[in-house]
Amino acid sequence: MRRFNIWIRSYSLFFIFSITILIFVEWLVRSRIIPAFIIPAPTNVIISIFENWKPLLLEHLPATFLEFLIGFTLAVLGGILLAVGMFFFKTLEKMLYPAVLISQMIPIIALSPIFVLWFGYTIWSKVAVTILISFFPIVVGTYDGLKSSDQEYSELLRSMGANRWQIFLKLNIPMAMSSFFSGLKLAIVYALVGATIGEWLGASEGLGYYSRRMSGNLNAEGVFAAITILTIMGILLFAFVTVIEKYTLKWKNAE
Numbered sequence: 001m002r003r004f005n006i007w008i009r010s011y012s013l014f015f016i017f018s019i020t021i022l023i024f025v026e027w028l029v030r031s032r033i034i035p036a037f038i039i040p041a042p043t044n045v046i047i048s049i050f051e052n053w054k055p056l057l058l059e060h061l062p063a064t065f066l067e068f069l070i071g072f073t074l075a076v077l078g079g080i081l082l083a084v085g086m087f088f089f090k091t092l093e094k095m096l097y098p099a100v101l102i103s104q105m106i107p108i109i110a111l112s113p114i115f116v117l118w119f120g121y122t123i124w125s126k127v128a129v130t131i132l133i134s135f136f137p138i139v140v141g142t143y144d145g146l147k148s149s150d151q152e153y154s155e156l157l158r159s160m161g162a163n164r165w166q167i168f169l170k171l172n173i174p175m176a177m178s179s180f181f182s183g184l185k186l187a188i189v190y191a192l193v194g195a196t197i198g199e200w201l202g203a204s205e206g207l208g209y210y211s212r213r214m215s216g217n218l219n220a221e222g223v224f225a226a227i228t229i230l231t232i233m234g235i236l237l238f239a240f241v242t243v244i245e246k247y248t249l250k251w252k253n254a255e
Contacts, residue, residue, distance in 0.1 A: 141183020
């Protein structure tokens with residue numbers, strides 16, 4: 001209960017601000033200052049979610065989550081392996097680190113049709129977009145974290161007879177965890193965005209596909225219903241990683 005009260009106090013201003021904005025938007029729409037087809041009333045968005053909860057939650061949400069889960073998992077595994085490889089082998093760093101940077105300079109919208117050409121309208125075109133957009137924070141966060149280890153501690157371990165692998169396990173990994181989790185929190189949100197972008201460009205199910213279809217029908221409530229579910233999903237995923245970070249780095253928070 002104490003933690004819940006602390007959490008409420010920490011985010012009370014955010015909740016007050018958000019509720020105020022929603023009430024203000026509701027008033028603008030109800031007063032016809034803003035047309036409902038541009039920004040729908042928040043109450044109408046909630047009604048739309050309740051009226052279409054079966055296709056939204058039982059059909060489109062699982063499809064988006066599966067694309068996100070596969071893409072995010074592969075991005076995390078590949079990102080960690082590449083970061084560790086670049087940390088141990090400088091030749092690999094010089095060869096691949098610029099390529100990782102360049103991959104983020106190419107607009108995702110420009111690459112998505114290429115993925116559709118390669119993989120068709122299957123789940124793998126969406127997974128490819130998800131991997132590409134969430135791969136970068138994992139690689140950079142992990143690699144920078146591994147490089148940030150204190151050289152004095154490393155020299156101390158060497159003087160005690162530790163080899164490079166033991167130093168990596170006992171020093172580099174623990175020191176890199178904060179930076180890794182920072183990248184992970186960014187990547188988990190980016191992965192959800194990537195899955196949605198992939199669905200926008202070509203899919204038969206998913207929240208991105210649903211919002212595009214509703215947009216084509218000029219159904220603003222349906223578009224914002226999908227956006228609302230994606231937002232809640234993103235917040236929950238971010239909170240999930242934050243909780244894991246808190247318990248994983250409990251030793252560091254206790255210092």
